[in-house]
Amino acid sequence: xxxxxxxxxxxxxxxxxATPAGVEMLAREGHTVLVQKQAGxxxxxxxxxxxxAGAVMADDGQAVWQGAELIVKVKEPLPQEYDFISAGQIxxxxxHLAAVSELAQVLAEKKVAALAxxxxxxxxxxxxxxxxxxxxAGRMAIQIGxxxxxxxxxxxxxxxxxxxxxxxxxxxxxxxxxxGVNAVRVALGMGAQVTVLDINAQRLRALYDxxxxxxxxxxCNSYNIQKALLYADLLIGAVLIPGAKAPRxxxxxxxxxxKPGACIIDVSVDQGGxxxxxxxxxxxxxxxxxxxxxxxxxVANMPGAVPRTAAFALTNVTLPYVLKLANKGxxxxxxxxxxxxxxxxxxxxxxxxxxxxxxxxxxxxPLQEVLGS
Numbered sequence: 001x002x003x004x005x006x007x008x009x010x011x012x013x014x015x016x017x018a019t020p021a022g023v024e025m026l027a028r029e030g031h032t033v034l035v036q037k038q039a040g041x042x043x044x045x046x047x048x049x050x051x052x053a054g055a056v057m058a059d060d061g062q063a064v065w066q067g068a069e070l071i072v073k074v075k076e077p078l079p080q081e082y083d084f085i086s087a088g089q090i091x092x093x094x095x096h097l098a099a100v101s102e103l104a105q106v107l108a109e110k111k112v113a114a115l116a117x118x119x120x121x122x123x124x125x126x127x128x129x130x131x132x133x134x135x136x137a138g139r140m141a142i143q144i145g146x147x148x149x150x151x152x153x154x155x156x157x158x159x160x161x162x163x164x165x166x167x168x169x170x171x172x173x174x175x176x177x178x179x180g181v182n183a184v185r186v187a188l189g190m191g192a193q194v195t196v197l198d199i200n201a202q203r204l205r206a207l208y209d210x211x212x213x214x215x216x217x218x219x220c221n222s223y224n225i226q227k228a229l230l231y232a233d234l235l236i237g238a239v240l241i242p243g244a245k246a247p248r249x250x251x252x253x254x255x256x257x258x259k260p261g262a263c264i265i266d267v268s269v270d271q272g273g274x275x276x277x278x279x280x281x282x283x284x285x286x287x288x289x290x291x292x293x294x295x296x297x298x299v300a301n302m303p304g305a306v307p308r309t310a311a312f313a314l315t316n317v318t319l320p321y322v323l324k325l326a327n328k329g330x331x332x333x334x335x336x337x338x339x340x341x342x343x344x345x346x347x348x349x350x351x352x353x354x355x356x357x358x359x360x361x362x363x364x365x366p367l368q369e370v371l372g373s
Contacts, residue, residue: 161191
């Protein structure tokens with residue numbers, strides 16, 4: 001199979017979908033890998049490394065898109081790339097279609113097979129291709145939050161860990177999943193006071209035990225969110241429903257009650273966001289804005305700021321699935337692996353993921369029906 005790795009064109013997105021080591025493994029299996037020149041430059045991978053790994057270098061993104069049967073990306077295709085998409089092509093990337101209805105329509109009209117990293121789910125409920133980026137985003141959220149709390153960045157002028165005689169910052173985390181756990185780990189390591197809210201009491205119990213009782217835990221409901229925001233210096237939105245839009249848990253009225261100079265970082269912004277006042281996506285170049293005296297951070301590709309770490313972590317988990325698609329072909333690979341089949345969002349003009357279809361108000365058609373037709 002011919003596999004294409006285009007350079008990412010999303011603002012401030014420096015990750016690449018395959019490292020040279022990943023390309024070498026694909027080439028060894030007999031596949032042709034088209035890599036756009038300078039695709040790995042932002043992550044520190046030179047074109048020469050890709051050539052040495054067996055890649056065929058393409059001059060531009062159009063050449064990659066039009067020459068490949070399987071496109072492997074980091075972020076969703078942008079409007080500038082829509083015309084490059086070919087009927088019958090396989091696109092494997094983070095799609096987050098619940099927040100990008102226009103793209104879903106394009107993928108349906110083009111009759112491609114669009115698989116989303118973020119909806120591939122194992123029997124235990126884990127999301128193996130989303131997990132490493134969630135780990136990075138969770139850890140980064142606290143690092144970034146600590147900086148934003150500095151007065152020079154518009155924050156309250158609070159040191160996240162405090163000092164003897166002065167209390168630390170209060171960090172409130174909505175969601176106890178992978179993002180939440182990693183945010184807790186870094187926040188505690190920096191000395192913050194941490195509160196976690198989640199809808200699952202068993203999850204809260206597990207987190208309480210994991211962190212030896214060093215965190216406060218509450219069931220996530222409007223009353224407890226409102227209560228927590230009154231004292232929060234830093235709020236981390238870490239809510240995820242696979243494939244669906246993030247629920248709006250924090251209202252504008254709640255934000256108005258937060259302390260002047262408090263900060264909000266909504267990691268779920270790529271799924272629409274869980275905070276009502278996060279009504280636009282920001283970039284690494286211009287990451288924040290102030291609403292009601294509160295600093296808002298709404299960057300949708302947080303791991304893009306650490307592209308080398310992220311590229312290695314992403315290739316580690318995506319490569320086995322890319323190999324399945326390339327070795328077996330799309331239909332056989334999905335029929336053989338129910339977990340990979342969970343990544344199918346739009347196939348041959350139909351929306352094949354129930355949560356995505358609901359979020360986009362599209363008709364849902366089970367994947368088995370589409371593959372059998």
